[in-house]
Amino acid sequence: MAKVAPRHIGRARPRRNPLLTTDSPPAVILGGGGTALPVARSLGDAGIPVFALGTETDPVRYSRRCTSFVTLGREPGMQERWLEWLRSAPVGSVILPCEDEGLDLIARNREMLLDLGLVPLEADDEVLLAMLDKHETYRRCAELGIEAPLSFTVNSEEDTAVALERVAYPCALKPVHSHEFVRHFPGMKAFIVNSDEEMRSALSRTVSLGVEMIVTEIIPGGDDQFFSYYSYIDEDGQPLLHLTKRKLRQYPIWFGSGCFHATDWNPEAAEIGLRFFEGVGVRGLANVEFKRDARDGRLKLIECNHRFTAATGLLRAAGADLPLFVYNKLMDRPLPRIEGYRTDLTMWYPMRDIRAFLAYRRHGEISLRRWASSIVGRRHHYPVASIRDPRPAIAHNLRIVSRLRGLLGRRRAQRAL
16 A cells, blocks of 8 residues: 555645636546536636646546636546646646545545645545545444444455344445445445345455455345535634535435435434544545334444545535535635535436336335425425536436447347347
8 A cells, every 4th residue: 555645734825826717726526427517616706717637537627617618537547647637737726536546645645735735625634544444434433433334354255254243134345445446347336235245246246356345234224314414624623614414315226326416404414424523533524324114223333434525516405505615724725615505406317217216116115106296395405417517417428328229239240039
C-alpha cells in the first residue's frame, strides 16, 4: 500500500492566478459519473469555472456548466493521470472528488496538492482513509457502540469457514475498498452469495485480483428502509448543517443503487450519524447511510461517504446547495443557507425504476397501483434532465437508443442463424 501523507486538517488560502477571467478560482471535479453533473451545475450557475476529469460516457462532459472536460479513462493508473493533469491546473483551483478514487488521491497526496497551490477538499486524511475501508469503518462503529452489519475479513478458506459459522446464507461478499473493486467489476457493489460454491467462485475471482473482501450479513428489511444523514464538520468539530434523505427503491433490487429517493427529516438518523462523525473525528463534508433492521427495528450503519453523492442534485433542488457550500467554505466566503430545505421532494430515475418495479412485482413486494401512486402527483427531480442544461439528457437518451438498436440487431442476427 502506498505511503499515506501526514495528517492534515484545514485549508490553504489560494494564490491569485492572473490568467483567470473571473474572481472565482476554478473547481476541478475528480470523476464521479452522474454525481459530477449536479456539482458542475451548482458551481457553474454561481459563475465558477468548472474543469471535470472523467470518462467519455460521463454526462457532465455535455453540460454547458462544464468549462472544460478532460477524458482520462478508467484504465489502470487513473489516479496517476489525474495527478499529472493537476500539476498544471490553475493555481488556486478547488479540488472536489465525486468518487472514492478522488478521495484516495487527496488523502495520499494532500501535501503535494497544497505545494502546487491547489485547495483540496477539507478532511482529516487518517479518518478519510478509514472511511474508505469498510472493515475499519465497522471496527470504529463497534468502539462507539453504533450498530453495523456483522462482518468478517476473508483472506483464506479458513477465514471464510469462521465467517460462515456466524453469518448465514444469503450473505454479501463486499470489498474492503469499493474503489479498488469497481476497477475490476464496474457497476457492481458486491457479490450476493447463496452457497459454498458461489462463495468459492466469487473469492477466487477477487483473490486473483488482489482485492480484499469481507463477508457481511444482509440486514433484513425492505429497500425503503435506507436512511442517510449529511453534515459538514468544521475545523473546530462543529456541525454546520444537518440533512437527511431516504432511499425508497433501488435497482438491482435488494442490493443495488437507488432509483427513487426522497428528502425528509429523520432525527434518529441525524442523531446517530452526528454521533458517528464526532466519534471518529470527521472533518469536512460527509454522509452516512443506515438501514433499519427488520429484526429489532434499529438503524444499522452501512457505509460512510466522505464526498458528494448521487443525491447531490436532489438536495440542491430541495434548497441545500452542498457544492456551493463546500466551495465557499474552502474559499472562506459567506456560506449559503441550508436551513429549511424542502422535505417532500423526490429524485426519480424513470427507466431504472420501471425495471425495479417489474422485479419487485415478480417477488410480490409491490403492486402496480402502489408503484403508480408513489410517482403520480409528486414533484420529481431528475438526475440528468434539465431544461436549462438539456444536452446531458439528450446524449444519455441517444446512448440508450444506440444500445437498444445494437441489442435488437444482435437478436435478429441470432434468429437468422
